[in-house]
Amino acid sequence: MRETRLWSWHLLVIPIIIVLLGAHFAVMHYAPVFYGVSVEEARNFETMIERGKSVAQLVLYVLLLAAALYHGLYGLRGIIRELPMSPALGKIVDTSIIGLGLFIFAFGTYVTWWTFSFKIGG
């Protein structure tokens, strides 16, 4: 793929991250306002599971995971690929980072889905 598209996405996800991370902070730090529980209670397992059952939560965290992973791993690739290396090694780095990104995304999505579908008490 053209580097321009990869770089453009790297920049385009920044506002997405800002909005979604803002929503995440709002959920965590304004729990008394949104959920009627204290900030400490918002971190409890039961509260988290209850919160995770919302479709909006599911979408928010999967999108945030995708955007933050892409932004972070593109930056990491830039740092690593700047080291002196052969084109072949560069391709290995690219492939490894794509693999790492897909693995973390799959794992994060699984955890989010698990929380969404968790049945309290059995």
Added chain:
Amino acid sequence: MSDKTTTPREITFRVRRFDPNVDAAPHWSEYRLNVYDGMTVLEALHEIKAQQEPTLSWRSSCRMGVCGSCGMFINELPMLACQTQVLHLGTDVVSIAPLPNYDNVKDLVPDLAPLIEKHAAVKPYIIYLDQIEIDEPTGEFLQTPDQREEFSQFTHCIKCGLCLAACPTVATDPLFLGPQALAQAYRYTADNRDCGLKDRIEAIDIFHGPYQCHLAGACSQACPKGVDPAFGIQLLKRALVLDSIGFGKKKSSVAKVSPLADVVKQIEEFAPPPRTVGK
């Protein structure tokens, strides 16, 4: 030319020497020289070679900042030796080394092959839609002053390679195309006679292309011709992004061939006003 009417000042020149046939590693040699007001580093090197060290090697030609041959690392900054006056440096000891970020051929001679190879890789020439018209022109391409202004400063590049020597990204990533080649890629892409961005994309839209620029701006500071290659890289990014989303240069905006008769007619239309004095 040196002004020998003023009192000379003794300056010590620390020159980095290296002869691959003799030396295992570069070393520094010192030469003392009486320097007159106006004497350039290049003139000083000629004096040292004539009077003290005949084996000293460097590359130079025009002596007037046009050919770009005499780029050196003078007092830790990339400069043209012919444009740098010794007394303007303001130091009693002047260090002269070959340009960094290049292999060293001998003494002050850098191997500029990477500069030339990167320059050639971006296809630094006008690529027109109709190759037959390029091979056998039937007229001329018209270009307005505004169209010319879009890339004008980048035509001043003399390929001296100082920008690559100054670039911190080239220092860590030798495959980075560098400010010279990328600014030239923009220079031709922005030309209204050119429609060759598609042909250049393979060479420039890569990891080691414009997005590796760290925006240090050292290239623009080093350029002896006042070109701003760092700005050229940003303009190239814009052109690439617009092209990638389908808003690149349209074929309709590429210059059309104007038969010579029409060109003459247009030149007459832009003729200067009639003389009002000295008739």
